[in-house]
Amino acid sequence: MTGDERTETMQHPSDALLLFGATGDLAQRMLLPSLFGLDADGLLPPNLTIVGTARSMLDDEGYRAVAAKALEDHIDAERLVPAAVTRFLDRLRYVPVDAADPEQFVALADAVGDAGRTGVSIFLSTAPSLFGATIAGLSHAGLTGPEVRLALEKPLGADLASSRVINDAVAAVFPEERTFRIDHYLGKETVQNLLALRFANTLFEPLWNATGIDHVQITVAETVGLEGRTGYFDGSGSLRDMLQNHMLQLLALVAMEPPAQFDATAIRDEKVKVLRSLRRIDAADAARNSVIGQYGEGAVAGQPVAGYATELGRQSSTETFVAIKAHVDNWRWAGVPFYMRTGKRMPSRHSEIVIQFKPVPHSIFATKGAVTQPNRLVIRLQPAENIRLTMMTKVPGLDRDGIRLREVPLDIGMANAFADTRRRIAYERLxxxxxxxxxxxxxxRDEVEAQWEWIDGIRAGWGANGMEPKPYAAGTWGPSAAIALTERDGVSWND
Known part of the structure; x- marks a missing residue:
């Protein structure tokens, strides 16, 4: 997007929202509860109509019953004020559509009515194989005009080539300024707070570079296994499922230069510079700078669980764990390793960013027998949002046997700091x-393609080296090679 396009992007609210995949799991767990939360707080446009569509043969009342059950299952009972629920359900309409039949999209246009000219937002949560037919149907029904914007839920391709096919099909009808590609991690409060932490304070920015930072760790650990995602995950693996999108976006936010202002163009310009600066991991160093694993049987939270192949029902070479040592080759980050890992069936579920600062250049306390530890900033994204800074302090006492120092954490628990503010689902913001x-x-789009280009190089390197996933027991932190990946640099994972 050019600088001029920023002023052309639509900034007025839509009058209608079309939800494709409206009866699916994502809609029931996240989208409908998010929209209800916005409505209950008076944040939705007063006249916004929400039109759900899927292949299920429902009418308006049938879909309202589905939505009511979703709210009951996924929202705390005290928030389900009857008047608010009724008001939200009254916004809902439903039109069954088979994406393969363009004529059926005409009924969607009828349900939208005049909003097709004054503003429509479309949320497309369907299989990528249906994107082309869906866009063709929308075009046939006149739902692709200048007042219509389209949001795309992942997966958006399996590599750079397939991603370009999808993006080309979308771009033929929806220009970039009206295309909204979703990464739900960017809707998380702590991810957004990373920008505030860096650019609304002077404390860290002078040290936020190779002079002050030793290394960065990014971990996204899951305790679940396949959990009903068998078909998708086995064709994807952890590298493409988690690292390609969520974790590279986190890396970009950590490593980006200060944008000139807080707007879409400036922020995304800086992120894409980081992604294009990632040092390629190819056949020459894939084996040294990456580790892949697949969980076997073990125990998570004290409960026995089956191995991946058993859950899948067959043998597979798909990785359920990946660890990467990456470098951002630019002036700010030269020589600073970025360690990333993600896996299923880990001991605990958490996502976090660890900024490890360098040690003091000279310890005046060493002659007194005291040991100093480098400061560490831990930004926890889930399950509990938290920011922790570790500091060295003196242990109280007379010090007759020497000064004793202790590492003490300074915690900013978001739930405590903002106890009077409801924690929102990431999709509410999005x-x-x-x-x-x-x-x-x-x-x-250029962010997505830079991410895929880097990921494709890693996968090609795995193939060239004949790398297969190393086994690890469920309930552990992955293969032992993942520990060696960091420890040969004198670094330990923040478990």
């Missing part, structure tokens, strides 16, 4: 931004 036309927290 849905509101879509409806209002703000693309800042959505992913631009």
């Amino acid at each position: 849905m509101l931004d879509l409806i209002e036309g703000d693309p800042t927290l959505f992913v631009r």
Whole structure:
């Protein structure tokens, strides 16, 4: 997107929201509860109509019953004020559509009515194989005009080539400024708070470079296994499922230069510079700088669990764990390793960023027998959002046997610091931004393609080296080779 396109992006709220995949798991767990939360807080446009569509043969009342059950299952009972529920359900309409039949999209246009000219947001949560037919149907029904914007839920391809096919099909009808690619991690409060932490404070930025930082760790650990995602995950693996999108976006936010201002163009310009600066991991160093694993049987939270192949019902070479040592080759980050790992059936579920600062250049306390530890900033994204800074302090006492130092954490628990503010689902922010036309927290095409280009190089390196996933027991932190990946640099994972 050019600088001029920023002023052309629609900034007025939509009058209608179309939800494709409206009866699916994502809609019931996340989208409908998010939209209800926005409505209950008076944040949705007063006249916004929400039109759900899928292949299920339902009418308006049938879909309202589905939505009511979703709210009951996924929202705390005290928030389900009857008047608020009724008001939200009254917004809902439903039109069954088979994407393969363009004529059926005409009924969607009828349900939208005049909003097709004054503003429509479309949330497309369907299989990528249906994207082409869906866009053709929308075009046939006149739902691709200048007042219509389209949000795309992943997966958006399996590599750079297939991603380009999807993006080309979308771009033929929806220009970039009206295309909103979703990475739900960008809707998380602590991810957004990373920008505030860096650019609204002077404390860290002078040290936020190779002079002050020793290394960075990014971990996304899951305790679950396949959990009903067998077909998708086995064709994807952890590298493409988690690292290609969520974790590279986190890396970009950590490593980006200060944008000139807080807007979509400036922020995404800086992120893509980071992604294009990632040092390629190819056949020459894939084996040294990456580790892949697949969980076997073990125990998670004290409960026995089956191995991946048993869950899948057959043998597979798909990785359920990946660890990467990456470098951002630019002036700010030269020589600073970025360690990333993600896996299923880990001991605990958490996502975090660890900024490990360098040690003091000279310890005046060493002659007194005291040991200093480098400062560490830990930004926990889930399950509990938290920011922790470790500091060295003196242990109280008379010090007759020497000064004793201890590492003490300074915690900013988001739940405590903002106890009077409801924690929102990440999709609440993203849905509101879509409806209002703000693309800042959505992913631009050049970002996606830079991510895929780097990931494709890693996968090609695995193939060239004949790398197969190493086994690890469920309930552990992955293969032992993942420990060696960091420890040969004198670094330990922050478990």
